Amino acid sequence: MQNRIRFPGGWLGFLLMLPQLAITVLFFVWPAAQALWQSTQSQDPFGLATRFVGVDNFSALFQDPLYLGTVKTTLLFSALVTALGMGSALLLAAMVNQVRFGKRFYQTVLIAPYAIAPSIVAVLWLFLFNPSLGWISYLLRGAGYEWNHALNGGQALALVVMASAWKQVSYNFLFFYAGLQAIPASLIEAAAMDGAGPLRRFRDLVLPLLSPTSFFLLVVNLVYAFFDTFAVVDAATGGGPGKSTETLILKVYLEGFKGLDLGSSAAQSVVLMAIVGLLTVIQFRYVERKVQY
Amino acid sequence: MMVENRKGLNLLCHALLALGMLAVAFPLYLMLMAATQSAEQVTAVPLSLLPGGHLLENLSHVLASPDGGLAVPLWRTLANSLVMALVIAVGKIVISFLSAFAIVWFRFPLRQAGFWLIFATLMLPVEVRIFPTVEVVTQLGLINSYTGLTLPLIASATATFLFRQFFLTLPPELAEAARVDGAGPLRFMLDIVLPLSRTNIAALFVITFIYGWNQYLWPLLVTHDPAMSTAVIAIKGMLGEGAVQWHLVMATALLTLMPPLAVVMLMQRWFVKGLVDNEK
Structure with a gap:
């Protein structure tokens, strides 16, 4: 990049960068700074005066059992979405990589969920599991299991986990499949000649070689589960029943609308920023050292 | 890059993939079928897995009229x-x-x-x-x-x-x-x-x-x-x-x-x- 030709007239370069910069500052940096500032403020009950309270909002937050409950729900939800989404995608990618015909067809079907809006995904899964009309709840009833996610918190969580993971399988599949195709055939052949069967090869050879892809996807999936699943959860359960599917994002959103406590809302936003910032840094540190096996 | 040609393994893969396809496609298929049913047909338990013949009617209905929970067409x-x-x-x-x-x-x-x-x-x-x-x-x-x-x-x-x-x-x-x-x-x-x-x-x-x-x-x-x-x-x-x-x-x-x-x-x-x- 150093010995690259540069055009004279830096002002033109600045001008070309300006639209992106202006939007970034106006709609990203400025609001983020505001959230940061508000998180250190406390408003009196009438909303008339604010004063600086330092980190009080944060310490109050981490002592609030309701907030900690939501943190726990979010961690459980994210772990399940990531495990289910990545696990099934890896299995499917390995299968598609193994078979000799139909690869193209399988890939085409598997990428469909990527295009579908999260709120539509929620609708599809709500219909499958509708307590009275749904096909799956009908089959479950036949097997003697009552399904009603409007009353049962555990079932509601299972529903939003399945819907969120379903949507993310496309993305995970494409990356695992690309990773599998990048493994040299000669390596597999050598292992096969040494007498390693398909399962053994997968465990001892393919999985370690896929570890950079897996690590990258792990971070992406956690970000997805933390932030991008808002629409799925909001449309499917709205956080209920009770607070059984309330994630951190949903809590910020619901409380922000009630507008009860500006400082606490802002502190919650800042916590989210810290989480996504941390995940991004981890991801980029990894990208720098792309290969690590 | 098939190393060995195991018919059984290949079949197993296709079978698992068929399950995967079902998991991806079934929610979409069900949506499509429900969209072809009339108001009464759609309340059948379980929902018919065959098309009901009202697709165009339903599509034009939601496109044109603020009904069924839609505030605007x-x-x-x-x-x-x-x-x-x-x-x-x-x-x-x-x-x-x-x-x-x-x-x-x-x-x-x-x-x-x-x-x-x-x-x-x-x-x-x-x-x-x-x-x-x-x-x-x-x-x-x-x-x-x-x-x-x-x-x-x-x-x-x-x-x-x-x-x-x-x-x-x-x-x-x-x-x-x-x-x-x-x-x-x-x-x-x-x-x-x-x-x-x-x-x-x-x-x-x-x-x-x-x-x-x-x-x-x-x-x-x-x-x-x-x-x-x-x-x-x-x-x-x-x-x-x-x-x-x-x-x-x-x-x-x-x-x-x-x-x-x-x-x-x-x-x-x-x-x-x-x-x-x-x-x-």
């Missing part, structure tokens, strides 16, 4: 979704192309700072700065407007990186030759770099179109007028209190998922390449 919110997706896709591509061009081929004060600022937006998705951003939009008087729906979302760190990465692979002689020929930077950009970036632009178009079409939280916050809202928001209203009219919900779902699905399917090759290269 669906054609209106679908049109808004289309505007939003197109403006965001084109906007992201244009401003990212320009800023990546500036970063690679110019030297100016604040270049590095600007680069890092754009990079920092990766850490600030809409979800984490919800209310302050809405406040900015409110102060600018952009609530319930297309500008408010689209402008704040068209900054893109990922698209800028993708273009920058690609520009860095172009041979330096290209710019040298352009300069010797007396072409200015803008000529060089439009006549040489832009045509070379076609594939990247196509891939980014798919990804950003879907991103724009599927936005949920943002339109929810910056539009209060249902006529300015988008289709993915409108469908949520159909699930509200009272008896849900599933045949209309599913007709709406079908119409709402077709455009992004069509874009992905028609441009599958670019999309797959763009997605995997983009992130790696």
Whole structure:
């Protein structure tokens, strides 16, 4: 990049960068700074005066059992979405990589969920599991299991986990499949000649070689589960029943609308920023050292 | 790259894949079938897995009339979704192309700072700065407007990186030759770099179109007028209190998922390449 030709007239370069910069500052940096500032403020009950309270909002937050409950729900939800989404995608990618015909067809079907809006995904899964009309709840009833996610918190969580993971399988599949195709055939052949069967090869050879892809996807999936699943959860359960599917994002959103406590809302936003910032840094540190096996 | 030819293994793979296909396709198939049923047919338990013959009726019903929980006819919110997706896709591509061009081929004060600022937006998705951003939009008087729906979302760190990465692979002689020929930077950009970036632009178009079409939280916050809202928001209203009219919900779902699905399917090759290269 150093010995690259540069055009004279830096002002033109600045001008070309300006639209992106202006939007970034106006709609990203400025609001983020505001959230940061508000998180250190406390408003009196009438909303008339604010004063600086330092980190009080944060310490109050981490002592609030309701907030900690939501943190726990979010961690459980994210772990399940990531495990289910990545696990099934890896299995499917390995299968598609193994078979000799139909690869193209399988890939085409598997990428469909990527295009579908999260709120539509929620609708599809709500219909499958509708307590009275749904096909799956009908089959479950036949097997003697009552399904009603409007009353049962555990079932509601299972529903939003399945819907969120379903949507993310496309993305995970494409990356695992690309990773599998990048493994040299000669390596597999050598292992096969040494007498390693398909399962053994997968465990001892393919999985370690896929570890950079897996690590990258792990971070992406956690970000997805933390932030991008808002629409799925909001449309499917709205956080209920009770607070059984309330994630951190949903809590910020619901409380922000009630507008009860500006400082606490802002502190919650800042916590989210810290989480996504941390995940991004981890991801980029990894990208720098792309290969690590 | 089949190492050994085990019929059993191959069959097992196909069987597992068939299960996977079922898991992906069944929710979609059920949606399609429900959208073809009449109001009474759709309440059958279990729902018939055969088409019911009312598809066009249901589609035209939701498109034209504010019924079944829709506040405005669906054609209106679908049109808004289309505007939003197109403006965001084109906007992201244009401003990212320009800023990546500036970063690679110019030297100016604040270049590095600007680069890092754009990079920092990766850490600030809409979800984490919800209310302050809405406040900015409110102060600018952009609530319930297309500008408010689209402008704040068209900054893109990922698209800028993708273009920058690609520009860095172009041979330096290209710019040298352009300069010797007396072409200015803008000529060089439009006549040489832009045509070379076609594939990247196509891939980014798919990804950003879907991103724009599927936005949920943002339109929810910056539009209060249902006529300015988008289709993915409108469908949520159909699930509200009272008896849900599933045949209309599913007709709406079908119409709402077709455009992004069509874009992905028609441009599958670019999309797959763009997605995997983009992130790696």
